[in-house]
Amino acid sequence: MALEIGIVGLPNAGKTTIFNVLTRAGAEITAYATVSEKANVGMAAIEDERLDKVAELVKARKITPAAVRVVDVPGTGPALLGNLRQVDAILAVLDGWSGSGDPDGDLETLRLELLFADRDHVEKRLERVTKQAKSGDTTLRKEVDDLTALLAHLEAGNTLVDWSGELPRELEPLTSKPLIPLVNGPGGIDGKLELELAEMPEEEAAEFRDGPPALGEVTQKLAEALDLISFFTAGEKETRAWTLRRGQTALEAADSIHSDIARGFIRAEVIRWDALLECGSHAEAAKRGLMRLEGKTYVVEDGDVLNIRTSA
Numbered sequence: 001m002a003l004e005i006g007i008v009g010l011p012n013a014g015k016t017t018i019f020n021v022l023t024r025a026g027a028e029i030t031a032y033a034t035v036s037e038k039a040n041v042g043m044a045a046i047e048d049e050r051l052d053k054v055a056e057l058v059k060a061r062k063i064t065p066a067a068v069r070v071v072d073v074p075g076t077g078p079a080l081l082g083n084l085r086q087v088d089a090i091l092a093v094l095d096g097w098s099g100s101g102d103p104d105g106d107l108e109t110l111r112l113e114l115l116f117a118d119r120d121h122v123e124k125r126l127e128r129v130t131k132q133a134k135s136g137d138t139t140l141r142k143e144v145d146d147l148t149a150l151l152a153h154l155e156a157g158n159t160l161v162d163w164s165g166e167l168p169r170e171l172e173p174l175t176s177k178p179l180i181p182l183v184n185g186p187g188g189i190d191g192k193l194e195l196e197l198a199e200m201p202e203e204e205a206a207e208f209r210d211g212p213p214a215l216g217e218v219t220q221k222l223a224e225a226l227d228l229i230s231f232f233t234a235g236e237k238e239t240r241a242w243t244l245r246r247g248q249t250a251l252e253a254a255d256s257i258h259s260d261i262a263r264g265f266i267r268a269e270v271i272r273w274d275a276l277l278e279c280g281s282h283a284e285a286a287k288r289g290l291m292r293l294e295g296k297t298y299v300v301e302d303g304d305v306l307n308i309r310t311s312a
């Protein structure tokens with residue numbers, strides 16, 4: 001399952017513009033806030049120059065970057081924000097381009113919207129569980145008590161993050177997800193310019209920018225917020241980058257590639273991407289003793305190139 005990121009922002013902040021920059025999906029951008037109830041969904045590739053170098057070395061016919069799923073909800077309010085309960089992180093797009101936006105103040109507004117959406121969510125759940133608890137089920141009665149206490153906590157202006165009690169697992173609060181602010185405009189990234197540059201070859205596009213590509217900056221922030229690492233699989237047919245959370249194992253890496261590969265897991269051949277580059281080939285790396293054989297519990301490191309041997 002790819003990681004998911006949800007975009008929030010005030011109307012016309014540039015959410016859909018940034019969505020298009022990230023995904024190149026070409027969703028409709030309008031100069032006014034449209035009343036559309038559909039969210040835009042797409043995949044954003046995570047650029048990684050290590051991947052390109054590894055792919056070049058093994059003469060890969062296909063290069064597949066790691067990708068995250070991006071959801072752009074058209075507006076705020078509990079119902080729309082509720083579409084983001086499954087996401088792993090939230091990107092707050094702030095208007096820094098029109099001159100009428102106030103990035104800091106807008107971020108505060110968005111935080112309150114998220115808080116309000118969570119409170120609404122707890123309230124609705126409490127109503128539902130209260131009805132169900134009339135049957136006398138003790139677990140449900142306990143949940144009613146827990147949710148009542150939680151709601152009082154939220155109504156006192158606190159967030160779910162500073163709630164010390166247990167949360168029902170299905171609650172999926174918004175306010176406890178990493179929130180990544182992104183100013184659209186000078187001082188941040190220029191969404192409109194980036195969208196135009198996305199059509200050009202990278203060397204040409206670079207001439208229009210002051211700094212590095214904005215997309216890289218966004219994915220970098222995301223990777224930091226989620227504590228992500230990348231590993232690579234280097235094949236001639238396909239060379240590919242994958243993401244894991246820091247601390248995840250070789251078995252979890254195998255599973256993210258395919259559940260069959262995890263099931264048939266025997267060993268992982270591991271070499272750091274830069275060591276592989278220095279050696280020039282897997283065979284040479286093995287000869288120099290730089291390729292290690294690791295088991296299921298090996299904790300994958302950022303930049304590892306994995307070759308998983310399976311019984312299948």
Ligand SMILES: Nc1nc2c(ncn2[C@@H]2O[C@H](COP(=O)(O)OP(=O)(O)O)[C@@H](O)[C@H]2O)c(=O)[nH]1
Nearest residue numbers: 011012013014015016017029030031097191192
């Ligand atoms: N000049 C300029 N216009 C922008 C920028 N970002 C968005 N816009 C314009 O603002 C309007 C709303 O953008 P959109 O991405 O649809 O905002 P959303 O409502 O947050 O999804 C469109 O007319 C965009 O072209 C920017 O960085 N610079």
Ligand SMILES: [Mg+2]
Nearest residue numbers: 015016017074
């Ligand atoms: Mg939009």
